[in-house]
Amino acid sequence: MPEERLLVIAFGNPLRRDDGVGLAALDELKGRGLERPGLDWVDGGVAGIDILSLLEGYDRAIVLDAVLAREEPVGTIVEAGLEDVRFLLRPRLSLHNLDLGTAFELARALDMKLPRVEFVLMRVREVGPGEGLTEAARSALPAMAEAAARRINGFANRTSRAHAAETGEEG
Amino acid sequence: MKKLEVNVHHLTRVEGHGNIKVRASNGKIEELKLEIVESPRFFESMLVGRYIDEVPHITARICGICALGHTTAAVRAAENALSWKAPDEVMWLRRLLMDGETLQSHILHVYFLVAPDFFNVGSVIPLASTHPDVVKRALRLKKVANEMCDLLVGRKIHPVSMAVGGFTYWPTKKDLSRVKELLEGARVDLDETVKLFAGIAPPALESPTEYVALRSEGDRYEFVHGRVASSTGESVEEKDYAKLIAERTVGHSSARHVATKRGCYAVGALARYMLNHDRLTPWAADAAKKLGLTPKATNPFHNNTAQIVECLQCVDEGIEMIDRLMKVKNPPVFAPLKKKAGSGAAAVEVPRGILFHHYETNDDGVVVRANCIIPTGQNQANIEMDLHRFVPALMQGGKNQDEITHACEMLVRAYDPCISCSVHFLEVEIA
Numbered sequence: 001m002p003e004e005r006l007l008v009i010a011f012g013n014p015l016r017r018d019d020g021v022g023l024a025a026l027d028e029l030k031g032r033g034l035e036r037p038g039l040d041w042v043d044g045g046v047a048g049i050d051i052l053s054l055l056e057g058y059d060r061a062i063v064l065d066a067v068l069a070r071e072e073p074v075g076t077i078v079e080a081g082l083e084d085v086r087f088l089l090r091p092r093l094s095l096h097n098l099d100l101g102t103a104f105e106l107a108r109a110l111d112m113k114l115p116r117v118e119f120v121l122m123r124v125r126e127v128g129p130g131e132g133l134t135e136a137a138r139s140a141l142p143a144m145a146e147a148a149a150r151r152i153n154g155f156a157n158r159t160s161r162a163h164a165a166e167t168g169e170e171g
Numbered sequence: 172m173k174k175l176e177v178n179v180h181h182l183t184r185v186e187g188h189g190n191i192k193v194r195a196s197n198g199k200i201e202e203l204k205l206e207i208v209e210s211p212r213f214f215e216s217m218l219v220g221r222y223i224d225e226v227p228h229i230t231a232r233i234c235g236i237c238a239l240g241h242t243t244a245a246v247r248a249a250e251n252a253l254s255w256k257a258p259d260e261v262m263w264l265r266r267l268l269m270d271g272e273t274l275q276s277h278i279l280h281v282y283f284l285v286a287p288d289f290f291n292v293g294s295v296i297p298l299a300s301t302h303p304d305v306v307k308r309a310l311r312l313k314k315v316a317n318e319m320c321d322l323l324v325g326r327k328i329h330p331v332s333m334a335v336g337g338f339t340y341w342p343t344k345k346d347l348s349r350v351k352e353l354l355e356g357a358r359v360d361l362d363e364t365v366k367l368f369a370g371i372a373p374p375a376l377e378s379p380t381e382y383v384a385l386r387s388e389g390d391r392y393e394f395v396h397g398r399v400a401s402s403t404g405e406s407v408e409e410k411d412y413a414k415l416i417a418e419r420t421v422g423h424s425s426a427r428h429v430a431t432k433r434g435c436y437a438v439g440a441l442a443r444y445m446l447n448h449d450r451l452t453p454w455a456a457d458a459a460k461k462l463g464l465t466p467k468a469t470n471p472f473h474n475n476t477a478q479i480v481e482c483l484q485c486v487d488e489g490i491e492m493i494d495r496l497m498k499v500k501n502p503p504v505f506a507p508l509k510k511k512a513g514s515g516a517a518a519v520e521v522p523r524g525i526l527f528h529h530y531e532t533n534d535d536g537v538v539v540r541a542n543c544i545i546p547t548g549q550n551q552a553n554i555e556m557d558l559h560r561f562v563p564a565l566m567q568g569g570k571n572q573d574e575i576t577h578a579c580e581m582l583v584r585a586y587d588p589c590i591s592c593s594v595h596f597l598e599v600e601i602a
Contacts, residue, residue: 015217015232045232049279053314102296109299110306131217 006155007115008148009042009054010064011100018074018124018137021144022064025120028145034152049103058115062151063100064144069123075140077147082117120148191579193558198566205555205583218541223249223532224335224507230528230543231330236279236589239272239320240521242333243395244528244543249335251410252515252532253508260499261337262395263492267350268323268333269394269519270489274357275316276522277440277478280587281368282309285475288581289371305367308360312482315353319489322346334505341502351493354486361483365458368479373472373585374578376564378557380469381433382442383416383549385520392443392450392484394520400446401431409518412527418544428552429544435552438524439586440477441468452487455480471557472585478522510536523547523587547588554586 008029014020023043030041042054055061067078082104107114122144126134133141194202214233218226227245231238243265250257257265282305283295292298299306323342324330332340342350386406387397399415400406407415416436418427430436444451444459448466451459459465464476516529524546531540561582565575 013232015214015229045238049283049310049313050317052310053317102294105296106299106306109296110303110310129214129217 003038004059004155005038005040005057006152007040007042007055007058007061008064008152009044009051009061011044011046012066013046015129015131017126017128017130017132018122018134019066019127021066021122021124021133021137021141024133024138024141025064025122025144025148028141029148029152032145032149034149034156036156039152039155048100049106051100051103052107052112055115055117060116060155061118062148063117063119063121064148065100065119065121066124066127067121068127069125072123074123074125074134074136075143076123077140077143078119078121078123079147079151080119080121082114082119085119118151120144120151191558191576191583193562193575193579195562195566198563200559200562203555203558203562205551205558215541215543218530218538221538223252223510223530223536223538226530226538226541227333227335228331233543236276237272237521237523237526239268239324239330239333240519240526241528241543242330243269244517244519244521244526245530246333246335247396247517247519248515248528248530250508250515251517252513252530253335253511253536254513255336255508257337258503260496260503263495264323264338264342265333266395267489267492267496268320268330269521270485270492271316271319271323273394273520273522274482274485274489275313276587277482278309278312278316278364280522281364281475281478282306284584284587288577288584308363312357312360312364315357318353319350322350336508337503337505339505342496344497347493347496351490354489354493357486361458361486364479364482365461368476369461369463373470373475374581375470376472376557376561376582377469378471378560380471380553380556381431381436382445383431383436383438384442384446384525385518386446390450392447392452392455392488394443397518399518399525401436402442402445403431403433405431409527410516412516412518412529412544416544416549418548427544427548429549430552435556436549437471437474437553437586438546438549439474440481440522440524441471441474442524443520444477444480451480451484454487455484458483471553471582474585474587478587510534512536521546523589524549545589547586550586550588554583554588557582 010022010026012020012022014023026041026043044051044054122137122140124137190206192202192204192206218229221229226249227242230241230245233241287294287298290298290302292301295306320330323346324332325340332338382402384400385393385397386400387393398406399409399412401415405415416429416431418429421428445466459480462476462479464473464480512532512534514531516527519526526546527544529542530538533539558579562575565578
């Protein structure tokens with residue numbers, strides 16, 4: 001049985017304050033010793049449509065990104081599957097920087113095979129030009145990384161159980 | 172039509188936020204503005220106080236599309252400030268990277284932004300349903316460029332190994348062979364692209380203007396290094412760019428307008444074609460012929476035609492660069508450059524046109540002044556001039572308000588404007 005593959009992909013622009021929380025969470029995750037066969041990390045920057053090619057060949061993907069806060073407090077962590085998320089398209093549709101919602105819609109329209117996609121998002125408000133996260137976002141960063149780490153560990157446990165079942169070894 | 176009022180808030184299918192406002196009466200324009208309402212770029216001020224060799228890694232994040240172009244411009248301006256000349260091998264690799272970035276940007280623009288207008292659909296989503304093969308072709312070509320970036324500079328999205336003083340990682344011959352294979356493989360899809368767009372006539376508009384683009388002293392269709400040339404015949408060295416163009420602020424836009432002493436001018440694929448058409452490879456020149464593009468063109472919609480021609484040019488040039496790089500026996504060893512006080516400017520052709528970066532450093536190599544002149548700012552006044560010519564013709568042609576509005580949007584899109592600094596937050600509802 002071929003090895004399952006998981007991609008952790010972070011999006012955001014670190015020059016736009018809390019828009020960079022996904023990338024900051026990725027950095028935090030990298031320091032937790034989670035590396036294992038089948039797991040890859042990608043700094044997706046501000047790419048949009050590129051996600052379709054980035055996801056090719058993976059069985060699962062975890063997307064780390066910022067999500068705009070409305071009434072919710074900044075720093076709230078949101079976990080959801082692709083099927084739970086309804087993307088609110090912004091009034092523009094910029095295909096050079098195709099937003100993720102449109103990228104996934106395009107994949108559906110083209111009947112493209114996608115891995116199972118899960119989102120670990122942080123509610124943010126301050127996305128104007130500037131470097132560094134706000135205090136509220138920085139404080140919530142460990143919780144965001146923890147949520148992603150749980151999912152990565154869940155993937156690893158499932159993979160090793162499947163391996164054990166296949167080889168007859170105890171897990 | 173006696174009265175016309177076009178009020179497009181947030182142009183669709185352009186990068187960033189822009190508005191078009193046109194008010195006309197009895198065939199005469201009373202008010203016409205292309206407003207750029209994005210917040211001003213603060214990147215230049217972010218660069219002040221940073222070491223010059225940090226700058227490219229910051230500018231790579233200015234734009235999600237032109238990351239390599241901004242990096243190349245920043246690296247070259249920094250090297251000029253530090254009085255360092257890159258060896259040929261480094262310049263070949265930079266050219267190859269710009270070929271990849273230009274290819275992917277143009278493909279996305281012509282297929283995803285422009286094509287929906289010609290297929291009479293609102294966006295790429297219905298296009299994917301009605302013409303899936305067309306959209307799949309675009310995605311295949313886009314992937315070629317992503318793979319190139321990954322193999323050559325270590326990341327699919329933002330380059331990491333391109334640095335002030337060369338490359339911190341030099342691609343292996345295996346990497347280069349793979350990139351060559353990818354580019355060779357793109358030829359079939361690009362021939363199909365030419366065939367597809369040869370059957371589509373752009374809207375009619377004659378709008379003569381001045382074009383500004385790089386032209387090298389050699390025989391190359393230039394993207395990375397050369398003199399800053401005007402279609403009037405004037406040209407200056409890149410360090411003297413301010414002798415040819417000048418920036419000014421205008422009330423209705425947060426992007427600065429730029430002009431030569433003769434007035435507005437255009438940059439981009441069409442400008443490059445105008446200044447370098449005699450240097451196209453036979454394959455690209457043949458495509459220009461099939462697409463009806465000639466050096467006499469005055470229709471700004473041909474910017475999209477020139478973008479297609481450049482895709483072929485970039486594949487040919489990219490393969491030539493790989494052949495040269497494969498013969499390099501001892502790749503240049505990277506060493507950080509000695510920091511010093513200086514001033515350096517660089518001009519690089521990014522997909523949307525000529526991009527200038529200019530830095531001044533102090534004795535410690537810290538940036539004390541930074542200036543970036545982006546292509547869309549340079550095109551803005553020219554777009555307004557085109558609209559001044561386009562709208563009355565549309566009114567005289569009996570077009571209604573909606574048709575004129577749509578045509579104005581198409582014209583702005585033809586320039587492939589990029590008027591935002593990139594941001595990526597999502598807006599979603601969770602069930």
